[in-house]
Amino acid sequence: MWVCGVDEAGRGPLAGAVFAAAVILDPERPIDGLADSKKLTAARRESLAEAIRERALAWHVASASVEEIDRLNILQATFLAMQRAVAGLAVVPARALIDGNRVPRQFPVAAEAIVKGDATEPAISAASILAKTARDADLVALDARYPDYGFARHKGYPTAEHLAAIERLGVLPIHRRTFGPIRVLLQAGQRELFG
Template sequence: MTTHSLFEEETYELIAGVDEAGRGPLAGDVYAAAVILDPAKPIAGLTDSKKISEKKREVLAVEIKEKALAWSIASSSVKEIDTLNILQATMLAMTRAVEGLTIRPELVLIDGNRTPKQLMLPAKAIVKGDLTEPAISAASILAKTARDASLLALHQQYPDYAFDQHKGYGTALHLAKLTTLGPTPAHRQSFAPVRQATDSGKMVKRNP
């Protein structure tokens, strides 16, 4: 039996950590992961995925998948982002990640300041939880590595856009590509820079 440090009044055996990756970028799906760690198999070095190198994230992702009691990665599509808005699409991806776990958690700890309304389990939001809760840190790493892999796939599909460099974020390089080439079908039309590029009359057709 394990007792969670933040909630001494309640005792839980199975705690799932949940985090997302890709809310801010102008392109690509938004990803979420859920992880139930095994107390008998500790993993060193867990923290916010943004604070460790890409190489270290990849190593930890393998270890998490090997040692966790259960893990799940899910996403919401660009179409869902544009239809629902990015917040609701993120909540949907988080719900899907929890629902994909092979073990039902007793408590879900979510990075941020809100929990998905669709989640039919006890849940608590923790601001900067990826820095303080190992299960959320693990979820952060799985979500980040999965999303980065999807952006490398987009780079193969649209090599002129340098998705391998900016990972879809609104960097100067990415904005310059949008201005000169126009958006691809992988871009989020509901985001202002993409909408502005679309209004300029350029649009890349989907590859066959």
């Protein structure tokens, strides 16, 4: 009876998709050092992500777009990304352990929410690492597309640097329009950039 861990990355930023990962670890191929991705250095996360992709029985990373976030709200978009991650696994799990305090409705398998599960359940830790490294890579790619915004540094979070760039340069298509700081800027007449 396989159990997958599920976690997300990117609920709080003002820009970019929200990512989720699902991982079924192989008990025959343990991975040392799994922990909450936020407690690891970027280099350690990358190293562990490589080990997870190599040794896990199954893993899948999925996302929900900025448009889906704005249409559904961030919680429902996160749940959608989680559903996509579990549905994309090559091995069908019997259960999912989800980091947090809520289980999405209409989840593809039986699921249990575990508060701070990314620190206590190795499969959730692994999912946390894959989701975070995938989202970070996506923001680095967006940084190459929009180099004046600093996405490689702040990863879309509402830092002083990011907010100053938006005020100076405008709102991008990758910004979440329903998030407070962006909504306020748009209501104040901030220009939108397209493309």
